[in-house]
Amino acid sequence: MSPNDTRLHGRTALVTGSTGGLGVTIAHTLARAGARVVVSGRRRDRGDEVVTGIRAAGGDATFVVADLGAGGDAVRRLADQATAAAGGHLDVLVNNAATLLMPKPTADVTDRELQDVFGVNVFAPFLVTGAIAPAMAARGGGAIVNVGSNTGLRGSAGSAVYSGTKAVLHSFTQSWADEYGPAGVRVNAVAPGPIATERAVEFADHVAPMLARVPSRRMSTPDEVAASVLFLASDDAANVHGVVLSVDGGWAAV
Template identity: 60%
Template sequence: MERQFDGRTALVTGSTSGIGAEVARTLAARGALVVVSGRRAERGAAVVEEISARGGKAVFVPADLAAGGTAVRGLADAALAAAGGRLDILVNNAALLLTPSPTAEVDEETLDAAYAVSVKSAFQLTGALVPAMAARGSGAVVNMGSVTGTSGWANSALYSMTKAAVHSLTKSWAAEYGPHGVRVNAVAPGPTATEENLANADQLAPLLAGTPARRFGRLEDVAAAVAFLAGDEAAHIHGAILPVDGGFTAV
């Protein structure tokens, strides 16, 4: 695999499992020093150990993004320190795992936590870390959106709301930071082979049957798209929402 990120550093939020962990592994395999972040230290250590065993470089910084501003600012400072004082790539991947629920059954605690993790933390981390990229004239931000951010899904209004916000932020930040050399884009996965989705494969089968790909997306599919948008080959791409959904949104 081409080491296109040699000498660069990256922070991937929510990267102790699932898509985030695969993004961390992929960026590290391509040469980046990756700051792995999440709530569970044992999972973070496992991801770092796996990256190291493959010859990559990674460190773990714990963070509970649902805790709000102080925790987010602490992550920004700790990630910078772990990366040697410079971050080149920010992947805002963290999101709260939500069980599909009717809107009327979503309590305020869940509403606030979903917003804090999926939207507020991305907003605050970008505000804390990206101005330094802009001052240098280079950097990349990749946000984790979703097909639910562009289409309506019954009983998923909360998750869809947070992802629509992420899509909107992506375009606004592209306008804000693009003129200063920082590209901001997003990846919008469809149903992907995470542990949670595989556990509900029977329920999702009819949905997948209606897509051109006829299968779950692989974690590697999403991670490769993130790496592309973070890399120099995407130098003229700003504010894009790249669907990685097997054609779901196309048809």
């Protein structure tokens, strides 16, 4: 990406779950493209660190603390606080926050794990979008990018819960595209495969057989996934609606 990228110049963006992992890279990528980025997450120290890094690179960012697993009012409060922090409106929403669950047999998943993963991965993006998309529609434009997963495209033994939440998010993407598209709001998703983050080492044994079969024979980098998010958020994708874009080295294709 060019250091002179201005695709989001003058626009505002909220990236949920942007105090760690892929979310940090997405926040930096959108900021480098000119967006004023609202960073959000549970830990203020990490949020302040991300904001400091964006500003040091010449970007514009602010932080809003949010626990998306806390339920309805807390999630809706994030939407209100992020809108205020962005200057009164949001042009881009990236539903990135997610709770991972290590692969395990369905019968071994606890009630709490089921509630936690669905709470962050399904309920939170539904509520955030419901709180932000109508204002985008009223202004006649906006872009929403959901961060799904290649596991939401195909079933995988031991991954029913996490895969199921991502399949729901992909379905949300298509339904919201139909709901908000006529008012000028584009809704799309990226579906990454394994991403080479620090946490990826926890899943190394699980993903090795997968990587052996995909055309690229490697994980995606956070920058590659973030570049796809930027594409969908920008006018480069001006007539792209309801797409679930695989960024997985060809895993979904083969």
